[in-house]
Amino acid sequence: MSPNESLGDAYHRATKYARPGGSAVQPVAIARPGRHIDLPPPVTENGAGLWQAIRTRRSLRDFDPSRPMTPAELSQLFWATQGLTFHPSDDRFRASPSAGALHPLDTYLVINRVSGIPSGIAQYDVRAAGLNLLAEGDFSQEVAAAALEQEMAADCGVVFIWVAVPARCKPKYRDRGHRYIYLDAGYLGAQLHLAAVALGLGCCAIGAFLDDEVNALVGVDGETETAVYLSVVGHVR
Ligand SMILES: Cc1cc2nc3c(=O)[nH]c(=O)nc-3n(C[C@H](O)[C@H](O)[C@H](O)COP(=O)(O)O)c2cc1C
Known part of the structure; x- marks a missing residue:
């Protein structure tokens, strides 16, 4: 632990996964704030039954690359999180709680x-309930490699990446804030x-990933902002 590093930052750094030979991700040309993309408004009333969703939830990994998601599905997933x-x-x-409402x-x-939306790297714009497209291109192989070669990350419609700031x-919680970051992330997941x-979509959490390769993909430094x-x-098929 370096003298200027807090306990929480040192813990996060010390528990990162890294590729033995060094990062395989080429720096991505991230353009901020990016190109804004509107999404359809989410459905906020009624909908599928919660008990059934809880009872039938399973981690599903066998995605069908020939079936894109829709912007409405994406909008609904953002709203729910x-x-x-x-x-x-x-x-x-927001839909998910956060310690001290600090998010x-x-x-x-x-x-x-996703049909009608270019492939690439994007960030959810919470206030606008839309997307900011930060880089265009096919990053499916890069994200799967960064997820320790888990092919589901290449075959799925989208990979959600939650980045802590x-x-x-x-300022409020000091190093205890790191606990709350991980707990908040659990709610989002x-x-x-x-x-x-x-x-009716498949979903699987991924905790096994090469931290700084994922950070490089979304253009964050891995310290002040880190996946x-x-x-x-x-x-799914
Ligand atoms: C924090 C966390 C990290 C996980 N990471 C991975 C992962 O990297 N790869 C994977 O295939 N599944 C991952 N999973 C899914 C678990 O393997 C899965 O939840 C478990 O096998 C139980 O199956 P179920 O979700 O169908 O009940 C993760 C789940 C959690 C909660």
Whole structure:
């Protein structure tokens, strides 16, 4: 642990996975804020039964690359995880809870197959409930390689990548904030998974990934912003 590093930052760094020969990801030309893409409004009433979604939820990994997702499905998944559910101009209160309502996690996506939306790297814009496309291109093989060669990351419709911004919660919680980051991420993963089931989509969490290869893909430095959790979603065979 270096003298200037906090305990929480040192813990996160020390538990990263890394490729023995060094990173295989070429730097991605990320353009911020990126090109905004509107999404259809989510459905916020009624819908599929929660008990059935809980009962039938399974981690599914066999995606059908010939069946793209739709922008409406994507919009619904964003809403179920980080949608603003109290007031459209108040980003403290969202579909998922967060310690101190500080929301230290941002949602990035590797878009493999969504009809009408270019493949690439994107970030969810919480306030606009839309997407910012940061880089266009096919990153399916890169993200699968960064996920320790888990092919489901290449075959799925989208890969959700939750990136922590510790500075949002550390002024209040100091190093304990790291615990809350991981707990918050669990909520996002759980709500995404149940929403995917409700939409008839497959979903699987990914905790096994090469941290700094995923960070390089979405254009974050791995320290002030760092990927903590991934999930794949798409139509299964
Ligand atoms: C934090 C976390 C990380 C996980 N990481 C992976 C992973 O990297 N690859 C994978 O195939 N499954 C992963 N899973 C899925 C588990 O393997 C799965 O939940 C478990 O086998 C139970 O199956 P079920 O989800 O169908 O109930 C992860 C699940 C969690 C909660």
